[in-house]
Amino acid sequence: MRAGRAQLAERGADKLSLREIARELGVASSAVYRYVSSRDELLTVLLIDSFTSLADAVEASVAGLESSPAERLRTIAESMRAWGLEHPAQWALLYGSPVAGYSAPETTVSSGIRVMRLVAEILAQGSRSASAPGLSAEYEKALRDAIEETGLAMDPSTLAEALVAWMSLVGVISGEVFGQLGAELAAFGQESLDREVRSICQRFGLS
Template sequence: MTAIRTARERAREELTREIKQEARRQLASEGAQRLSLRAVARELGMASSAIYRYFPSRDELLTALIVDAYTDLADAADAALADAPAAPRPRWRALCTAVRAWALANPHEYALVFGTPVPGYRAPQETVRHAARLPLALIAVAAEGTPAAELPVPAGPLGEQLARLRAEYAPALPEPVLARAAIAWTQLFGMIGFELFGHLVGSFDPADAFFAHAVEEMADLVGLPDSP
């Protein structure tokens, strides 16, 4: 019975992978808004009723694809950091470069998680911890080298937001540095989004040199040295 059950589990895992692979193909050809469980089932030769045993709704399939995208991106970043030199700035370069490389290789998955929201879809709470992995990696690198000069602590609503984020995610990082890391984080994804969605055509296209320069500027902003 154990062997039979294991075989069934393997078959279910394999079909789940096939469903998600076909869904990713449809993301590329049709876009997330037009993703359809019935269309996925049809392409796989499944009965429409059968696919609902794997994903009860389109939103659950979207959630699985979103979790996979966040996980793949964070895994790529972690792998780059594992191979990077010990100094903060080279680690920052490696992390930013890995994020861009993943986005260029997976533009439709990038658009799914960082592009226009899918109408009618609301990401469940379970996606938050997966989405947080990359920002936490960026914060960890920022914490490795902070500016020596005293920086003013933001006040007002921003100060309150930073205090909450620091308490929850980065207790060792001074709030002014956390603010700069957040600026670099949004700039990084803004640059990548501009490149992927064609907004640099006619200006910084190809974007390699512009991206490399911006990564160094962001490292200066955060205060990352070249040496450990």
């Protein structure tokens, strides 16, 4: 696992090579293939490992925290940002460009939604206004299916808005992690995230 993480950081997800990992470890390729059978399986293992690491860090940041929903959301967002800045290659694997030819299997879902579930459950505690646009019949059905599968206690409209809020948090953090703010604004990643969290709290009536 350590060798896979190291290669991910050095070369990126699209250039992972089991043969290179074997060479770096000083073992035969067949020894590595006993643990993972292909590059895709290695990617899946790294995905689950990264999702789990992120979720563990976020959950630890709010464990035992007795505060308002808004403060919990702020703490979660700050923990996500800190993890992303500390592990940029793993953040890129989770939320960057898809790896060509790879499709994540269902086994990644449970670890992949842990943080999103935390965010959605906090947002469901708010008093969101009824001004959100309506849902198409197809989207509403898909959301109901997702609610049934995940056990989230919210209606489809709230989940739809929570997904938008989740994607905005990931987007703001990604902008900083991937250096998309430019040299002039690079120092303001935290402030940008704070503004987005406040905006989400206002939309959902969280205090």
